[in-house]
Amino acid sequence: YGFPESHAASFALIAYATSWLRCHYPDVFTCSLLDAQPMGFYTPATIVDDAIRHGVEVRPVDVTASDWDCTLEPASVRDREEARTEPGGARRPRSKARRGSGQAVRDRGATPLRGMHRPSRFAVRMGLRYVKSLSEERDWRRIEAARAKRPFASLADFSRRTRLDDRVLRRLAEAGAFAPFEGRRRAALWQAQGLGPASEAPLPVAPDEPLPDFDPLDDFQAIDWDYRFSAHSTRGHPLAPLREALAAQNLPDARTVAGMPDGGRVRYAGLVICRQRPGTASGVTFMTLEDETGFVNIVIWKQVFDDHAVLARTASFLGVSGKLQSESGVVHVVADALWAPEIPARPPTAGSRDFH
Incomplete structure (x- = not known):
């Protein structure tokens, strides 16, 4: 991207540290990320869905349990007493992963970098800050x-x-x-x-x-x-209840697309979560689409974008036809057509981050 070496090195260090936290402390990472919103690229809905797919329990807003910010709760009744009791019987306050606080990380023992990461010990309780119009x-x-x-x-x-x-x-x-x-x-x-x-x-x-x-x-x-x-759901992804209708049209989910062979034709439909058109990309637009199993990256050449400009710019639920490119585990669909999926109900969406 033309970064100077010092910038690239700093970015690489941040990316590595973030990846390590997400791998070994996914519950703490998710809670902290949700409490730092709004911060840009991914919506809280996408963060919640991705955390659930990776084994983090996310609990809904609840006037008897939620704080204003998201908090960490023991993932089981047994762990609740273990996690909230210090040696000697003293009560430990509930861990909170607020911006700038490392308390939740300190409450958990360090996990070795090598080897499998441990399962989440905490559940994330959504905060009442996510209920619209509350002050x-x-x-x-x-x-x-x-x-x-x-x-x-x-x-x-x-x-x-x-x-x-x-x-x-x-x-x-x-x-x-x-x-x-x-x-x-x-x-x-x-x-x-x-x-x-x-x-x-x-x-x-x-x-x-x-x-x-x-x-x-x-x-x-x-x-x-x-x-x-x-603006999010802990109960499921918007496309999960519609999967049967999508499957009836031979539309695969993201996990299936990721396993398809390089060079094959594919038709896919998902929620648009971001659109990007870098200044150095010669008019090429990159989109990320999402469903209940993960993400699909879309590459749209300028002519294809212009031919389907209204859908390309405004659709929140988008169908794509194109050729699959798969290399070293990275999968893209190079689009040659965009279309509006026909399904019984319009799925809700939290919006997308476009052209930033």
């Missing part, structure tokens, strides 16, 4: 103060003690953060309606209607609600 000062401080006194007993108890307004309660319900009280998100949303301080009657009136029997969200709907209200 740290206005909303989280109330939740934090009320929870410090005693655990919440119910959704009504949460509302009464935090005194959050109706809009915030609805958003928490839509994001699934009330799951400990009501696992059905539509039912939680129904219960949250009218619980805010502005809706309180002068005298408490017992409801005279039973809770409606709401249908639970199916897998696609649950992921869609997650993306709409928190």
Whole structure:
């Protein structure tokens, strides 16, 4: 890329250190990366999906467990006591991987560089900062103060003690953060309606209607609600519920594409997570597409891009036809056509990073 040697050496060191952390401490790395957002290239949704694919347990937002930032929790009940108890019986505070803090790394013993990395000992708990429209000062401080006194007993108890307004309660319900009280998100949303301080009657009136029997969200709907209200999902990738429909059209997933022979023809469809057109690339555009199994890199020559300009610039879910190039484990699809996939439902997306 024309870097001077000093720049290249510094970049190589950072890349090596980052790769080492991601390999040996994937849970800590993921938590730290999520708490450092926004920082550029990959969206939180992509970071979460990639972590899950690599064996990191990522837990959803939860008003009884989430802090404002993402945190680390022991991955099992047994580990919870081991990880939070110091020698001699003293309690250890919950590890948090905040920006600039090495506490979570120090809580884990060093893993040798050589050999297999150990499985994740911690799960990542998503922070309430990822629920859209929540304010740290206005909303989280109330939740934090009320929870410090005693655990919440119910959704009504949460509302009464935090005194959050109706809009915030609805958003928490839509994001699934009330799951400990009501696992059905539509039912939680129904219960949250009218619980805010502005809706309180002068005298408490017992409801005279039973809770409606709401249908639970199916897998696609649950992921869609997650993306709409928190821009990520710990429950699955948007394309996972659509895989059967994609397979019926002979559209492979990224893992299958990676195993195809060099020089073969391929048709693939995935979510666009980034578009790049370096100034030194003579008009060539590079895209990265993603599905529930990984990534596919796309090379688009200028003429192909111009022929499909609207799709190339704006599509969030894109189909590509082209020739596979595979060399030394690096796989690209050199596109000769772009198209809009035809599927029963439009998958949600967290957006893409384009032309930066």
